[in-house]
Amino acid sequence: MDIPLPLHHFFNRRTDPRTLDVLTRGPLASHLQAYAQRLHDDGYATQSGQLQLRMLAHFSQWLERQRITAPAVTSSTLERYVRSRRKAGKLRRGDPAALSRLLGILRCSHTESPSAPLTATQVVLRQFQHYLRQERSLAEATITHYTPIVAAFLAECFPTGAPDLQQISASDIAGFVRHQAERITTKHASTVVTALRSFLRHLLDRGAIATNLAACVPTIATWKLSTVPKFLPAAQIQRILDACDRDTAVGKRNYTILLLLARLGLRAGEVVALTLDDVDWEAGLITVRGKGKRVAHMPVPVDVGAALTDYLRHARPACASRRVFIRAKAPLNGFANSIAICSLVDRALETAGVESACRGAHLFRHSLATQMLTQGASLPEIGDVLRHRHPDTTAIYAKVDLAALRSIALSWPGGNQ
DSSP: OOOOGGGGGTOOTTSOHHHHHHHTSSTTHHHHHHHHHHHHHTTOOHHHHHHHHHHHHHHHHHHHHHTOOGGGOOHHHHHHHHHHHHHTTOOOTTHHHHHHHHHHHHHHTTOSOOOOOOOHHHHHHHHHHHIIIIISOOOHHHHHHHHHHHHHHHHHHOSSSOOOGGGOOHHHHHHHHHHHHHHSOHHHHHHHHHHHHHHHHHHHHTTSOSSOGGGGSOOOOOOTTOSOOOOOOHHHHHHHHHTSOTTSHHHHHHHHHHHHHHHHOOOHHHHHHOBGGGEETTTTEEEEEOGGGOEEEEEOOHHHHHHHHHHHHHTSOOOSOOBSSBOSSSSOSBOSSHHHHHHHHHHHHHHHTOOOSOOSTHHHHHHHHHHHHHTTOOHHHHHHHHTOSSHHHHHGGGGTOHHHHHHHOOOOTTTTO
16 A cells, blocks of 8 residues: 555555554544654654554554544543553553654644633733743743742642632731741742742732732842852863763764853853854854843854864754754754753763762853953953843852952951051
8 A cells, every 4th residue: 555655754665554554544544644754854763763653553543442533632541541551561661752742743733622721820820921921031941930939829828719819918928938938948049039029010010919019028038149159170171071072973062062161151041042043154153042032142262163063064963953952862853951951061070070069051151250260351351251131140250269359458457467
């Protein structure tokens, strides 16, 4: 029988006709073809694609026996099928992920059953997220941090019913902050306070409350510039870079990412967001999309440009994604979030045998600032490179160069007596 175009990426004419019959019939037939195209676009190997499609063909047969149509498939349907497959001893490690991917395709095709209506709390949270995104222009990572805090606040204030926002009181706010402060670090407690104030200002702006309750949020005692940023000496940064195996595609990619962190002080999220269109080869500039939707154009150092060219020409997988840095394994698309970059940095430190109390991507950013300071750069110059909005953000690096501080310190009255 003729093999539909998307399926021919993974099957040929020597394939058992019964397998092809199952793939092209049943409630999921047309969706399996879309799924096959998705696997091909994401760079899955032939064997991996065959295993997934065979499992989904079996799922289609199971749906037919259960008299469940494609529009009626939900998350609970997938859970039932996974349980039955596990009970039969046929569940493989990647089956749940494949089923979730299929459900996403079903939803995108607009053939699924109407989704359940949002709860009153979910509506409030969606409105708050929209406010942070559109009115405040906050980064998605910040929105992700604030949302569960506000959800916990609403759950504590209204444990049994829909939130009646007019009933929120100063004692509710103080109690929530106190409970949070008792069980989390001071740094995270300050995030709780900030998130709560943002939420209450949002409620006031849209008229959900009549009083500015943000003023009732207690302050958590934190001391500005109380810590010294963790950093590594230039020799150790170079040791980490030299430890990358640049004979492999992954090594070329990782080396380029680490160079961007070390030479330009990019944040992890900024590396993730880089696209092919952000590199201006003629001008030697790279466009960095930072926090709060701020955009900066930074010059590309020679070694960074050479590494980036080597990666793009010889190591970057061919795929539809416009992201600069692509996963090494299918699906071939950009990194999901900044956590992947932080994990990459952590593995790089282990490979190089470098010990550090701080192991995230920001370690390179702090190290760059510290190196600039010791080489005589001013704080405003460092702030320009790191793209700080406020001078106070850069001021913490003044604490690093203690010798320089002593040289400009005024004599203590009576200190020579």
